Amino acid sequence: MTTAVIGATGRIGSEIVRGLVAREEEVAALVRDAGKARRAFGEPGGLHIRPTRLDDPRDLAEAFDGIRSVFIAMGSVGIEGVLQRVAINAAAGIPSIEQVTRLSVLNASADSLGINQRAHYSIDRFASSTAVPYSTIRPAIFSASLLAAAREVRASRTWTGLAGSGRMALIDHRDVAEAGVRVLSDPALWDVHHDLTGPAPMSWPEALELLSAELGEPVTFRVAAERKFLEHLTSAGVPAGQAELLITREWAILAGENDYTTGTFQQITARPPRAIAEFLHDYRAEFA
């Protein structure tokens, strides 16, 4: 029986597809752009790329025919949040589907300062209302979030943000996907929320110290007031809604919401999560 992946061409979804294909499992990538999917994956055995209209429940129901498990990896707000709910609702009506696993976020809750955390909680509540068999992986902030700093780091060896303090245990997106593949492949891990963190909490300035060591020259964090940070984001082309999401993420960091680790990644995969230094080494060229 096959796993369907929604958001299959995204950062996590694409790694989930590759991980399942590597395990020689059958995968249906439900995508809006089949050409993009073919460029990303080629045409490996076991992978079926299916153009799918996520806003059309009938097309989704056809795409889900014979599917055993579903992975959803998309944004939590705006149209992506809406489409996640449509997909969950469609999956709930398909008898062959034994599990929907969704990419959520650490601290998904009704009272987080972060809009993203509250939006994921809302989707969880919706899933619960449909009674679909359901699990999530809830990763900490991705190490890959540091890539947002790359352009500024290349230009001025600085990165501007709100949260000059407050720690988070950044997790490598490749680890997030590996944990996701494990959850999909092992029914013993179904029906629960998996809180995933990297190995150690650190602040943005502390992460930049690791980047400084990797580059061999200092990179410093520049604290900006909220108004300035907003201007900084929007002038870099970040859409207003996404900017608000990022600003509330900074407030959540400052409030200490993310300052902890869990052992869940190690329990699921039987190895420790990658260090941030490893991510920075692998992606060095982006910052150099």
Ligand SMILES: NC(=O)c1ccc[n+]([C@@H]2O[C@H](COP(=O)([O-])OP(=O)(O)OC[C@H]3O[C@@H](n4cnc5c(N)ncnc54)[C@H](OP(=O)(O)O)[C@@H]3O)[C@@H](O)[C@H]2O)c1
């Ligand atoms: N960044 C972090 O630090 C972090 C940490 C923890 C959790 N998360 C969570 O991770 C999730 C994002 O995952 P990601 O980074 O893998 O996402 P991503 O790279 O932005 O991928 C999003 C996927 O959704 C698809 N998509 C978007 N809009 C669509 C539409 N209108 N119709 C059909 N498909 C659409 C995209 O398709 P195309 O490829 O065709 O555009 C893509 O495959 C969010 O929910 C976030 O809260 C992020």
